[in-house]
Amino acid sequence: MKTHTPNAILERVRALMPGVAVSVLVAVTAMFLSEHYGAPAMLMALLLGLSLNFLAEQGTRTVQGVEYAAKSILRIGVALLGARISAQMLSELGPAMIGIVIGGVIFTILFALWAARLFGRGWRLALLTGGSVAICGASAAMAIAAVLPKTDKSERNLAFTVLSVTLLSTVAMIAYPLLASWFHFDALESGVFLGGTIHDVAQVVGAGFSISPEVGETATLVKLIRVSMLAPVVLIFSLSMRLGGLEDRAEGGKRPPLLPLFVVGFLFLAGLNTVGVIPPSVSDLFGTISRWALLIAIAAVGIKTSLLRMLDVGATAIALIIVETAVLGIFVVAGVHLFR
Template sequence: MVESANEARSSGRAGRWKQTGAKLFPGIAVSLLVAVTAQFLSDHYGAPAMLLALLMGLALNFLAEEGTRTKSGIEYSARTVLRLGVALLGARISVDMLTELGGVMILLVIGGVVATILFGMVAARFFGRGWRMALLSGGAVAICGASAAMAIAAVLPKTDKSERNLAFTVMAVTVLSTIAMIAYPPLSSWFGFTPLESGVFLGGTIHDVAQVVGAGFSVSPEVGETATVVKLIRVSMLAPVVLVFSLAIRAGRLDADAPGGTRPPLLPSFVIWFLVLAGLNSFGFIPVSVSYLAEQLSRWALLAAIAAVGIKTSLVRMMEVGGTAIGLVVVETVFLAGFVLAGVHLIG
C-alpha cells in the first residue's frame, strides 16, 4: 500500500512536470530560435548578437500577447533563463586574474564602476529620470552592458515600465559598446599607451565582453588578454553591486516613490550561485573545459533571455522612453571613459 502511494505521488509529479514542460516549450523554443538566428547573423555580418536578438524579438511582440501558446515560455525565458545565464558567468571569475594587474590598476577599475553608478544617480536628476533608470543604466555602463542590465533589472521593484526600460537599456549600451569597440583602439594608440595601459583602458570602459575582446585583440594579443581580464574584474563586481542595490531597496531608501513596486529578496539565488561558482573556480575546483562550457551556456542563455525580453516589449512603448534616457546613457559612457582615461594617465 505504501509503495502504491509512493508510485502515485511520483506519477503525479511526473505528470505535472510534463504538463509544465508542454506549456513552456513553445515560448522557450521561439526564444532559442531567435537567439540562434541572431548568432548566425552576427557571425556572418559582424553585428552584435545581443542587439540582433533584441531587435528580432521586438518584431515578434505579438507572440507574447495574452492567449498565445508562447506567452508562458517567453516569460519563463525572460526571467528564469536570464538568471541561469547570469549565475553561470561566475564560472569565469577567479582570484588569480586579480594578481595579474596589480593593486593600483584593480582599484582604478573598481573605482570606475562605483564612480559611474554614483554619477548616474546624480545625472539622472538633471535628465529628469527616476532612480530605477539611473541604477539600470549606470550599472549596465559600469559593469558589463546587457548582462548587468538584465541582472539589475531582476532585483529592482517591478512596474509597468520595467520591461520597456530594460529593453531600451540593453539596446542603448549594446550600440554604444559597438561604437566604442571601433573608436577606442585608435584613441589608445593616439595617447601612446603601453599594452598594459591600452588593455586597462579598453577593458575598463567598453560595456560588453564580446566588444572588449574584439577591441583588445584588434590591437595585439597582449592587449586583448589584458583587456579581457580587466573586463572580467568588472563582471565580478556584479554580485556586490546587486547586493548593495537590494539592501538599499529593502531599507526603503530607494523605494519611497514606488507604491506599487514589489521588493526583491535580499540576495537573489542566481547571485548566490554566481558567487559559489566564482569561489569554486578560484580554488581550482572547476576544470578549464567545464568553465568554457559554462561560459558558452551562459552566453546562449543570456541571448535567449534578451530575445524573450524583446518579444515581451512593445516597440511603440519602448520608444516612449524619450531622448533624455538616451542622453543619460551617453553621458554615463563618456564619464566612465574619462575616468579610466585620467586614471591610466595618472598611474602611467
C-alpha cells in the same frame, strides 16, 4: 500548494515549450547573423525579438514560455558567469590598475544617480543604465533588472538599456583602439582602457585583439574583473531597496531573499573557480552556456517589449546613458594617465 507530480511537470513543460522554443530560435538566428555578418548577437536578438512582440499578447501559446525565458533562463545565464571569475585575476594587474577599474564602476553608478535627477529621470533607470555601463553591459542590465521593483515601464527600460549599451559598445569597439593609439598607451594601459570602458565582453575582446594579443588578453582580464563586481553591486542594490522598503513582495507578502539565488550561484561558482575546483574546460563550457542563456533571455525580453513603447523612453534617457559612457571613459583615461 504547488504539486510536482510527473503529470504536473509535463503540463508545465508543455505550457512553456512554445515560448521557450521561439526564444531559442531567435537566439540561434541572432548568433548566425553575428557570425556571418559581424553584427552583435545581443543586438540582433533584441531587434528580432521586438519584431515578434505579437507573440507576447495575452492568449497566445507563447506567453508563458517567453516570460520564463526572460526571467528564469536569464538567472541561469548570470549565475554561470561566475565560473569565469577568480581571485587570481586581481594579482595579475596590480593594485593601481585594479583601483581604476573598481573606482570606475563605483563612480559611474554614483554619477548615474546624480545625472538622472538632473535629467528628470527616476532612480530605477539610473541604477539600470549606470550599472550596465559600469559593469558588463547587457548582462548587468538583465541582472539588475531582476532585482529592481517592477513597474509598467520595467520591460521597456530594460530593452532600451540593452539596445543602447550594445550599440555604444559596437561604436567603442571601433573608436577606442584609435583613441588608445592617440593617447600613446602601452599594451597594459591600452588593455585597462579598453577593458575598463567598453560595455560588453564580446566587444572588449574584439577591440583588444585588434591591437595585439597582449592587449586583448589584458582587456579581457580587466573586463572580467568588472564582471566580478556584478554580485556585490546587486547585493548593495537589493539591501538598499530593502532598507528603503522598495523591494517587490513575493507571493503571500513575503520578502524576497536579500541575495537572489542567481547571485548566490554566481558567487559559489566564482569561489570554486578561485580554489581551482573547476577545470578550465568546464569553465569555458559554463561560459558558453551562459552566453547562450543570456542571448535566449534577451530575445525573450525583446518579444515581451513593444517597440513603440520602447521609443517612448525619451531623449533624456538616451542622453543619460551616453553621458554615463563618456564619464566612465574619462575616469579610466584620467586614472591610467595618473598611474602610468
